[in-house]
Amino acid sequence: MKKILVVDNHSMMLKFMSNLLEKEGHQVLTASDGLSALEILKTNIPDVIFADLIMPNIDGKKLCRIVRRIPKLKDVFVVILSAIAAEEEPHLDDYGADVCIAKGPFNKMARHVLLALELSDAEPTQRLKRRIIGRQELFKREITKELLASKRHFEATLNNIAEGILELTPELKIVDINPAALSIIGIPEETLLSSDFTKLFNEKHQKRIIDSFENPGNKQRIISPETPVELNNKQITLNVIPIKDDEHNPILVILKDVTQRKQMEAQLQHAQRMEAIGTLAAGVAHEINNPISGVMGYAEILKDRYQEQGRNDDIPNKIIKEAERIAEIVKNLLSFARGWHEESSPAHIKDIISNTLSMIKGRIAKDGIKLSVDVPDNLPDIKARSHEIQQVFLNILSNAHYGLNQRFPKANQDKSLEIESEVIKLEDQNYVRTTFCDCGTGIPKNILNKICDPFFSTKPPGNGTGLGLSISHGIIYNHGGKLLFESVEGEYTKVMVDLPAIG
Amino acid sequence: MNFRKLSKNLGLEEEEYIELFELFVETGMEDLNKLWFAIDIASTEKVASIAHSLKGASLNMGLNEFQEIAEAIGKTARDGQLEKTAKLAKILKEKLDNVAGVVGC
Numbered sequence: 001m002k003k004i005l006v007v008d009n010h011s012m013m014l015k016f017m018s019n020l021l022e023k024e025g026h027q028v029l030t031a032s033d034g035l036s037a038l039e040i041l042k043t044n045i046p047d048v049i050f051a052d053l054i055m056p057n058i059d060g061k062k063l064c065r066i067v068r069r070i071p072k073l074k075d076v077f078v079v080i081l082s083a084i085a086a087e088e089e090p091h092l093d094d095y096g097a098d099v100c101i102a103k104g105p106f107n108k109m110a111r112h113v114l115l116a117l118e119l120s121d122a123e124p125t126q127r128l129k130r131r132i133i134g135r136q137e138l139f140k141r142e143i144t145k146e147l148l149a150s151k152r153h154f155e156a157t158l159n160n161i162a163e164g165i166l167e168l169t170p171e172l173k174i175v176d177i178n179p180a181a182l183s184i185i186g187i188p189e190e191t192l193l194s195s196d197f198t199k200l201f202n203e204k205h206q207k208r209i210i211d212s213f214e215n216p217g218n219k220q221r222i223i224s225p226e227t228p229v230e231l232n233n234k235q236i237t238l239n240v241i242p243i244k245d246d247e248h249n250p251i252l253v254i255l256k257d258v259t260q261r262k263q264m265e266a267q268l269q270h271a272q273r274m275e276a277i278g279t280l281a282a283g284v285a286h287e288i289n290n291p292i293s294g295v296m297g298y299a300e301i302l303k304d305r306y307q308e309q310g311r312n313d314d315i316p317n318k319i320i321k322e323a324e325r326i327a328e329i330v331k332n333l334l335s336f337a338r339g340w341h342e343e344s345s346p347a348h349i350k351d352i353i354s355n356t357l358s359m360i361k362g363r364i365a366k367d368g369i370k371l372s373v374d375v376p377d378n379l380p381d382i383k384a385r386s387h388e389i390q391q392v393f394l395n396i397l398s399n400a401h402y403g404l405n406q407r408f409p410k411a412n413q414d415k416s417l418e419i420e421s422e423v424i425k426l427e428d429q430n431y432v433r434t435t436f437c438d439c440g441t442g443i444p445k446n447i448l449n450k451i452c453d454p455f456f457s458t459k460p461p462g463n464g465t466g467l468g469l470s471i472s473h474g475i476i477y478n479h480g481g482k483l484l485f486e487s488v489e490g491e492y493t494k495v496m497v498d499l500p501a502i503g
Numbered sequence: 504m505n506f507r508k509l510s511k512n513l514g515l516e517e518e519e520y521i522e523l524f525e526l527f528v529e530t531g532m533e534d535l536n537k538l539w540f541a542i543d544i545a546s547t548e549k550v551a552s553i554a555h556s557l558k559g560a561s562l563n564m565g566l567n568e569f570q571e572i573a574e575a576i577g578k579t580a581r582d583g584q585l586e587k588t589a590k591l592a593k594i595l596k597e598k599l600d601n602v603a604g605v606v607g608c
Binding site: 010011012013015016019083103104105106107109110 | 512513514515519522523526527529530555556559560562563564565
């Protein structure tokens with residue numbers, strides 16, 4: 001006695017198969033579509049499955065493919081019951097089916113079904129001899145041919161479209177999914193089919209997803225790019241389209257990955273914010289410059305008068321020194337705001353790195369930091385104002401030096417700093433990327449997008465103005481480049497400086 | 504309907520044939536309702552698909568007359584002659600109603 005699962009959406013066919021197989025002494029389970037079949041297969045391992053090819057809610061082709069991917073079902077003998085076998089030879093290997101029976105008059109079908117059962121007991125080599133049974137006994141049917149052509153066009157479109165498309169039952173179970181959706185979701189098809197769509201999302205977004213399906217009526221529901229939901233670490237928009245079918249009422253869901261778009265919007269917003277801060281800073285700096293000149297001038301006069309009076313008082317010098325500090329900050333602010341307007345000239349990144357290191361190498365060696373530099377000679381030149389790029393590199397190296405000393409106050413084998421340069425291609429333009437990687441304290445995730453803001457600093461008062469990276473950002477931006485950060489708190493910080501290459 | 508002859512042709516017991524026939528009529532009625540809807544919205548693809556299902560079931564049961572009408576329904580729909588399709592659907596409906604009376608559906 002065999003345990004046999006028959007899957008067909010026609011009740012008459014299910015009855016015929018059940019009668020035939022039970023008369024032969026087999027145990028028969030039935031399902032009216034692929035989705036119900038998968039439910040049965042969760043708790044049953046049949047010896048043979050007979051499956052119709054065209055069915056709602058997961059068709060026979062998809063059901064076979066899933067069955068073959070489930071380890072416990074890999075040895076099940078799968079028979080396709082097909083009306084289209086008369087039109088064209090089904091590609092059984094694509095489906096993972098063992099045999100195909102062409103549907104026809106019941107007397108012939110009965111013979112073929114029993115023959116298929118005999119084959120299920122035969123050695124695999126014997127099975128291969130008769131894989132499509134009953135085809136020669138059927139005549140060509142033009143309607144089916146057209147249905148097949150239309151299905152193929154539809155499948156080709158679905159398989160090549162950039163948007164992810166899923167079909168759900170009214171109970172929100174996934175019954176069809178195209179390759180783009182599989183790639184967005186990142187879960188294998190056999191796991192996704194028949195699973196609950198809403199469970200793909202974390203709790204935070206689940207309520208919004210469920211809301212978008214509630215009482216959809218005939219209306220489309222949209223989760224727009226302004227407030228996307230998160231799925232597989234991607235920002236996703238959803239378009240929920242209920243299909244008013246005469247019986248199944250499926251729901252189509254169109255997924256669109258807008259992660260890149262959101263990142264670009266965030267970058268643009270950041271750039272606009274920086275520009276606004278720059279304009280404000282330039283205005284403030286200009287307004288401060290004049291009174292500071294006045295303060296320094298009056299302090300000089302005071303100093304002269306004290307000398308004339310023979311007073312040995314240090315206060316005027318202290319005023320001058322503090323005013324000079326203010327002037328230095330103002331100068332930095334202005335350079336962040338507008339950059340220098342001198343001409344760029346071709347430069348080699350290796351020279352700039354070498355000049356920068358000559359200024360800081362001594363301090364790095366003194367603190368026991370292992371430095372490794374890998375800058376090939378054959379990199380293309382960049383068009384740059386070298387002293388500005390040097391200023392950026394010095395700033396990055398000073399930060400790395402500070403971070404390393406914070407994490408490892410004494411010598412340590414992990415106290416290392418690496419500098420590498422390479423050529424990369426971004427949107428058809430070659431860039432020279434210089435990466436500074438230190439194993440210092442790292443940057444907490446929640447402040448990573450603030451570190452280029454003017455006056456933002458994590459250093460204690462007196463150890464930094466909070467202008468270094470904002471000035472660096474302005475300089476690299478004015479060079480047509482990019483300043484990028486990657487960091488894991490407590491592990492490492494990677495700063496990447498991308499500058500456009502010449503030629 | 505000569506059930507004895509039809510069941511003999513398919514190698515089935517008469518009782519079993521009648522049982523399957525009842526399901527054929529039941530599903531056929533449902534298919535016809537879907538067919539009217541598809542004709543109303545002029546969905547030739549849907550009409551062809553339903554006609555295909557009706558034709559397949561008729562072939563299973565050895566009902567050649569039903570099979571021929573279902574085939575003609577699909578063909579006229581593909582040719583865009585939906586008026587003819589509707590007439591054929593009406594004929595099929597009448598035939599189904601007649602046999603439904605025979606088996607008491």
